Amino acid sequence: MRRTANGDETALGLLYDRYGRLVFSVAYHVLNDQTLAEETTQEVFLRVWQKADSYHPEQGRLAPWLASIARRRAIDLYRHRQRSIENHLTDKPVEDAFDLADPEDVENEAQAAEQRRRVRQALAALPEVQRQALAYAFFRGYSHSQIAALTGEPLGTVKTRIRLAMLKLRDLLSDELEEAR
Amino acid sequence: MPGMEEHVEEYLSAYVLGSLDEVESQQVARHLQGCADCRRALAQYEQLVSALALGLPQIEPPSELRGRILAAAARARPIETTTRPGLRQLLQAAFGQLSPGWALVGLALILLLAFNNLLLWQQVAELQHRTAALQSALRIASLTGTENAPHAVGTLVISLTGEYGVLVVDGLPPLDAEHQYQLWLIVDGQRANGGVFSVNEEGYGALYVSSPAPLSSYQALGVTVEPAGGSPGPTGAKVLGGEL
Numbered sequence: 001m002r003r004t005a006n007g008d009e010t011a012l013g014l015l016y017d018r019y020g021r022l023v024f025s026v027a028y029h030v031l032n033d034q035t036l037a038e039e040t041t042q043e044v045f046l047r048v049w050q051k052a053d054s055y056h057p058e059q060g061r062l063a064p065w066l067a068s069i070a071r072r073r074a075i076d077l078y079r080h081r082q083r084s085i086e087n088h089l090t091d092k093p094v095e096d097a098f099d100l101a102d103p104e105d106v107e108n109e110a111q112a113a114e115q116r117r118r119v120r121q122a123l124a125a126l127p128e129v130q131r132q133a134l135a136y137a138f139f140r141g142y143s144h145s146q147i148a149a150l151t152g153e154p155l156g157t158v159k160t161r162i163r164l165a166m167l168k169l170r171d172l173l174s175d176e177l178e179e180a181r
Numbered sequence: 182m183p184g185m186e187e188h189v190e191e192y193l194s195a196y197v198l199g200s201l202d203e204v205e206s207q208q209v210a211r212h213l214q215g216c217a218d219c220r221r222a223l224a225q226y227e228q229l230v231s232a233l234a235l236g237l238p239q240i241e242p243p244s245e246l247r248g249r250i251l252a253a254a255a256r257a258r259p260i261e262t263t264t265r266p267g268l269r270q271l272l273q274a275a276f277g278q279l280s281p282g283w284a285l286v287g288l289a290l291i292l293l294l295a296f297n298n299l300l301l302w303q304q305v306a307e308l309q310h311r312t313a314a315l316q317s318a319l320r321i322a323s324l325t326g327t328e329n330a331p332h333a334v335g336t337l338v339i340s341l342t343g344e345y346g347v348l349v350v351d352g353l354p355p356l357d358a359e360h361q362y363q364l365w366l367i368v369d370g371q372r373a374n375g376g377v378f379s380v381n382e383e384g385y386g387a388l389y390v391s392s393p394a395p396l397s398s399y400q401a402l403g404v405t406v407e408p409a410g411g412s413p414g415p416t417g418a419k420v421l422g423g424e425l
Binding site for chain 1: 232
């Protein structure tokens with residue numbers, strides 16, 4: 001079929017058109033650096049494209065799957081480059097990364113913007129200490145012990161805060177989670 | 182510490198975030214192998230982490246990133262780490278299933294529906310037989326070539342909600358590196374940006390289209406030649422036009 005060879009790149013281009021901004025945004029929020037976020041985005045799309053990360057239908061919608069991969073790859077990149085970006089000026093400390101004001105959202109799709117608003121609301125409903133503990137885990141992938149060491153809080157306190165934060169969010173966002181399935 | 186027999190629900194959120202230490206993580210993984218209840222709970226926490234990632238404010242990547250990724254993909258050697266079909270293979274299967282007559286419209290339908298999971302990927306291969314029925318359920322706009330591109334054709338397939346669509350074009354001449362094609366969404370004489378795209382050397386290209394207003398609210402479509410990255414308004418030769 002005459003389109004097969006270049007049909008690949010066309011399909012990859014479509015995939016990027018649909019999900020490129022989403023992947024880039026997740027990476028940027030983890031890394032706070034445009035160049036590194038671009039690097040992560042390229043890596044994610046190449047891995048998906050080359051079958052290194054295989055999508056199969058039981059995994060549900062593409063968007064959540066790609067968002068999770070983006071988060072993991074960005075965290076990996078952060079760990080790998082940590083020495084060189086330790087002194088990087090960031091907008092805010094990672095513990096405040098879930099303090100999301102209503103942004104000027106670069107968003108065309110009303111439904112997606114509405115879902116994001118609900119996530120922001122749910123995060124804002126958490127007690128600050130829970131939100132901060134969760135931010136360490138979500139944006140850095142730190143273990144409980146690492147978070148306890150960083151914050152000076154007891155290990156048990158860190159574990160409880162993260163667990164309660166996730167329970168509360170699961171509750172508040174149950175509609176989103178049902179829709180995903 | 183989780184044991185094999187005890188349920189691991191209270192460790193699952195940390196497990197999904199990656200916050201358990203190595204030993205705990207392995208113990209949870211072992212338990213999950215044998216426990217469907219905990220696997221169900223795990224799926225919920227995984228969806229939650231995804232929802233949080235999807236919920237972050239969106240930031241536009243630089244426009245050059247798209248081209249860089251496509252170029253890197255063209256250069257890259259394939260990595261075969263699993264035997265399951267990857268996304269690329271599934272899309273190839275979708276392309277390969279199309280008979281010539283349905284190539285343009287069918288492709289747009291498949292990609293549009295598959296991307297939004299209205300179809301399971303396994304059903305994509307069967308789509309060929311259903312295309313006619315689906316065509317009547319979705320809005321489709323045809324674009325024809327102007328005197329600047331007499332052999333060009335285009336099809337815009339709009340989703341059920343009207344919020345997004347897929348544009349597929351054929352027969353447009355490839356442009357140099359300083360130029361791209363740009364789609365315009367036209368209503369009451371006003372032209373809104375629908376996105377920029379390039380075509381391959383065979384004149385074939387595709388674009389995922391989304392716009393602030395529902396696509397079905399526009400009256401007409403146009404494609405012009407613009408500087409790479411696009412323009413605020415049409416400046417170059419018009420190559421395709423059509424009505425919605």
